[in-house]
Amino acid sequence: MVHIVILLTGLFAYSHMDFEVDRDPGPTGDPSLADMTRSALSILQKNPKGFFLFVESGRIDHAHHYNNAYRALDETLALETALLAALALVNPTETLLVLTADHSHVFTFGGQATPRGHPILGLDNKVSDVDGQPYTTILYTNGPGYSNPRSVPMNVTTPMESKNQVFTSAVPRQWATHSGEDVPVYALGPLATTLFAGTFDQSYIPHAIAYSACLGEHRLRCQGLDNYTSPLTTCVAPEVSSVSAANGPVVIASSVMADDSARPKSSCGIIKSAGIIGLYMVLILEYAVT
DSSP states (O other): OOOOOOOOOOOOOOSOOOOGGGGOOSEEEEHHHHHHHHHHHHHHHHTTTTOEEEEEEEEHHHHHHTOOOOHHHHHHHHHHHHHHHHHHHHTTTTEEEEESSEEEEEEEESHHHHHHTOOOOOOOOOOTTTTOOOOOOEEEEEEEEEEEEEOOOOOOOOOOHHOOOOOEEEEOOOOOOOEOOOOOOOOSSTTHHSSSOSOOOTTTTHHEEEEEEEEEETTTGGGGOOOSSOOOEEEEEEEEEEEEEETEEEEEETGGGOOOOTTBBOOOOOOOEEEEEEEEOOOGGGGGOO
């Protein structure tokens, strides 16, 4: 007798799940993000038509709103573990993996001639040249870490104090805000290096995924056809970040949708399966996901 899973829901908390550092890893505790990723893949990979999996490490965002850098970075490592778990279970030649963020945070780090290997959660190796007091390497531009006069951090904390530390902010707010700089998009799999290169609007990403996986308006592409009618006859890598104009290139947000007859067609990168894993995180530090 074959059992077909149509719907599976796992609810482990009344609201948000615990931060990874607070999670009970025992048999009666909650699963990790990596555990849930493995469980989801074990079911979805049985579908011969492929799958779409969306994984979010949402508590990175929550920790930064609290100016709690320890938990934010620890949650980023939990996302990395989930990514490695997914990579061990899928075939990247027929599965597209996308890792990105919807925004960044008002989180920064700095120092003057700070040596390599310096503790990221500790004090800078120099004091302020204004008040002569120490400050942490990590700082926030707004949030609950503000005080006047500013709090002077000590370089002696217990492990629990380090986990709960609220880092200094420049402007008082009960809840730190998001910020506006660009965030990276990392991709691996069919057409990943072609579709996810350069700078583009966030709204472009689902169109690129649909193109790679032959979904929606691109559903005929994997059958050797373009979006509409004529068969593919050449294998020319498509230009996906701009189109040519008389005065130079014109950037467009989702050029994979502008597949008109004036542009070369491509039969490269046809995939056999529509397997997609969307590893979605609130990306704060570029180095934290490498």
